[in-house]
Structures are given as C-alpha cells and as structure tokens.
Amino acid sequence: MAFKSLRKSSFMLLLAALCCALPTHAVESKSTFTYTYSGRLDSEEKADAILQAKVKAIETWIATSQPYQERNFSLAKDDITENIDEYLLSSAVVSKDNNKDIKQYRVVVRVDINDTKLLNYLTAVGRAKDGSMDDEDQYITFVFVARELASRTEAKDTASGDFKRAKTLWQATTTSEIDIAVGEVFADANYYVIEAALLEEDTAGQLDVNNFLMDYEQGDDLTPGTKRDAIRGLKSLEDPVQYLAIGTLDVDEHVTDDVTGLYKVPVSVTAKILSVKRRGATMASIGPVQYLGLGPTPIVAKNNALKLAAQEMAAGLIGQLSSKSI
Known part of the structure; x- marks a missing residue:
C-alpha cells in the first residue's frame, strides 16, 4: 500500500x-x-x-x-x-x-x-x-537556432560543361523567444535545463554553440564532428547531462493575412533529442512542420511565430519521451 x-x-x-x-x-x-x-x-x-x-x-x-x-x-x-x-x-x-x-x-x-x-x-x-519514473535527476541542454535565408544558388550546367549543385546558405542565430519558450516547457516537464553556453567551458569547448551556428548556416544538420564532440563533452561531465536537443526554426518571408489584415510569418521546424548516454541516439524527433505567427508588424509576427513554434516543438519532443516513460 x-x-x-x-x-x-x-x-x-x-x-x-x-x-x-x-x-x-x-x-x-x-x-x-x-x-x-x-x-x-x-x-x-x-x-x-x-x-x-x-x-x-x-x-x-x-x-x-x-x-x-x-x-x-x-x-x-x-x-x-x-x-x-x-x-x-x-x-x-x-x-x-x-x-x-x-x-x-x-x-x-x-x-x-x-x-x-x-x-x-x-x-x-x-x-x-x-x-517507473527515474529517480535520477534528468538534465537537458539544447541549441535551437532561428534561420533566415541568406542566399540560394540554383543547380545548373556551367559553360565549361561542369555541373554546379544547388546551394542554400542561411543566417543562423539563437534567440530569447526560442530559448525561453523551450526552456519553460522542458523545465515544467521536470527536466533540469542548462543553457548550452554555460557548458562550453565545462566541456573544454567540445560543446561550442558557434560550431552549431556555423553548421546550420551551411546545412540542415550538424556535421558528424560537431555532434560527436558535443556528445563526448557532455558525457565527460562529472554531473552528466542526459539529453541534448537540437534543431532549426526556419523563418519564411512575411505576407499579409487576408482575414485579419495582420502580417503573417510562417516558421518551419525540424528538431530532435539525442541521448548522451546512448552515443547520440535519437530519442525523439519533430518535423519538418510549419507554424504561423500573426502580428501588427513583421517583427512582431516573426517573434510570435518563433515562440509558438518553439512551444509546440518542445511539447512534441517531451510527449515522445514520455511515451517511452522517459
């Protein structure tokens, strides 16, 4: 009893x-x-x-x-x-x-x-x-970046007969709207949330937020080196961090909503949670899925879209972990 x-x-x-x-x-x-x-x-x-x-x-x-x-x-x-x-x-x-x-x-x-x-x-x-709720403290850190298109080169054949691949470059940043929204959802689900930047020194630079930003400016995922170093660094901590959440929130151009007359900004989300203990195995994943934010100005609409997308993304990831009793 x-x-x-x-x-x-x-x-x-x-x-x-x-x-x-x-x-x-x-x-x-x-x-x-x-x-x-x-x-x-x-x-x-x-x-x-x-x-x-x-x-x-x-x-x-x-x-x-x-x-x-x-x-x-x-x-x-x-x-x-x-x-x-x-x-x-x-x-x-x-x-x-x-x-x-x-x-x-x-x-x-x-x-x-x-x-x-x-x-x-x-x-x-x-x-x-x-x-079966784990009595061990569950620590999680995350790096989610907002991206806006910087340039795009279409695939084409050159005059010399070579084939030039399509290439997309992004401008990637971390934002308070994302960090606060994600942190609140993770914390309210009984995880101890640690800012990734605070772990850079403790991991001897193996987890480096700038490396995440550079990778996400060039492509849609981390390079194997960045991911491997981050996992190794987190695993080496005396008080280990069990999970690393990563992903992108891609901001599209704003348009005017026909119904409300407000600005509307679409944000496309792709995210996953990696298990540090299990060599970076993916424990949960979301996307790509799109969310919309409305506002009286493009900036407000973008911030609203990022906040909504971050909240829903984090809730989805937590839901997947909970379905595994994690």
Whole structure:
C-alpha cells in the first residue's frame, strides 16, 4: 500500500508541475458516433452516445495531430472518458438521428479541446507508467537556432560543361523567444535545463554553440564532428547531462493575412533529442512542420511565430519521451 501511495503521490506532483507547460488555447475537433441499441432507446443511452462521440473527437485529434501521444492516450482513455468535460472548453451536438428501423442512434458532436491540459496529462501518464519514473535527476541542454535565408544558388550546367549543385546558405542565430519558450516547457516537464553556453567551458569547448551556428548556416544538420564532440563533452561531465536537443526554426518571408489584415510569418521546424548516454541516439524527433505567427508588424509576427513554434516543438519532443516513460 505504501508503494502504491508513493507512486500516486509522485504522479500527482508531476502532473501539477506540468500544468503550466503550454499556453492555454483550444483546438476544434468534430466526430460522428453511431450507437446500436436494442429495445427502446432511453435517455441514458443517448447520453452515452454523446459521451462516446466526445471521446472519439479527442481520439481523432490525437491520431491526426499528436500521434506521439497515442500510446499515452491508450493508457489514460478510461480516466479521460470518465472525466471528459475536464479536457473540453466547450462541446455541442451538431446533429442527431434515431433510425428506429435498424435501431441505430447517430450523433455528431463538435468539441473545443483544452489541448494544454490534455497534453500535460498525457505526458504525466506516460512518464509515470508502471511507477517507473527515474529517480535520477534528468538534465537537458539544447541549441535551437532561428534561420533566415541568406542566399540560394540554383543547380545548373556551367559553360565549361561542369555541373554546379544547388546551394542554400542561411543566417543562423539563437534567440530569447526560442530559448525561453523551450526552456519553460522542458523545465515544467521536470527536466533540469542548462543553457548550452554555460557548458562550453565545462566541456573544454567540445560543446561550442558557434560550431552549431556555423553548421546550420551551411546545412540542415550538424556535421558528424560537431555532434560527436558535443556528445563526448557532455558525457565527460562529472554531473552528466542526459539529453541534448537540437534543431532549426526556419523563418519564411512575411505576407499579409487576408482575414485579419495582420502580417503573417510562417516558421518551419525540424528538431530532435539525442541521448548522451546512448552515443547520440535519437530519442525523439519533430518535423519538418510549419507554424504561423500573426502580428501588427513583421517583427512582431516573426517573434510570435518563433515562440509558438518553439512551444509546440518542445511539447512534441517531451510527449515522445514520455511515451517511452522517459
């Protein structure tokens, strides 16, 4: 009994810590559920059909938008079903039809999912699976860079008969919008977050943020040398850092949104988390996936896009780790 109590207590502490991991907003989902009955359809069966339609709406959204949380959802489905309205900001029955000839009651519902609360809960469930939450402190560091196109050369045949490959060069920088957003999500998921720049001296320069920037200006991934040195440096620390998160957030040109009249900036994200202990093995990955930011000026729209993309990216990576009980 004491062990079960400890597991429950640890899970509740983790869930409380996760409650602020993401900004609260709603996502809409719609579903249809057909309930087959016998005899006469009563009010309890109608209510159950609506309940199952709500659950199906959540399940559909997870399958299409949050596939890394499917395993966690399967673990938590019974509890979510029992407390369905805690994870919905609103719900409405769009239509209902009772076909008495074949004894089927068909209901269509539309729900606004509190994705912040739901994803935080699913992450907590995954990490608490089988009471296997690691007692060891989990340290993570990251280097995520914002990139804007500097130049692009198209592939072509030269006058001398040689073939010139296409080449894209980027301007890469670290930004406070990304660092703060990612750091908050990682920290709220109970990881100890250490700024990469603070580890440069401790790793004797093997982890060097400038090397990350130079690599990402030339290509979409780190060179083997940069990655190998960073992993070795982190592994050599007396108090080891277990995970290194890396990736790019590519900022496209701004356009005007037809609906709002505001500036709109797309950001394309590619990211992954590497295990230091497992020689840099990829434990989670995201992208490429695109997010949009709106604002009254191009700068504000870009900053909003970077913040949103960083938050969603970090949440996705954490969700994947939690599905492995990490």
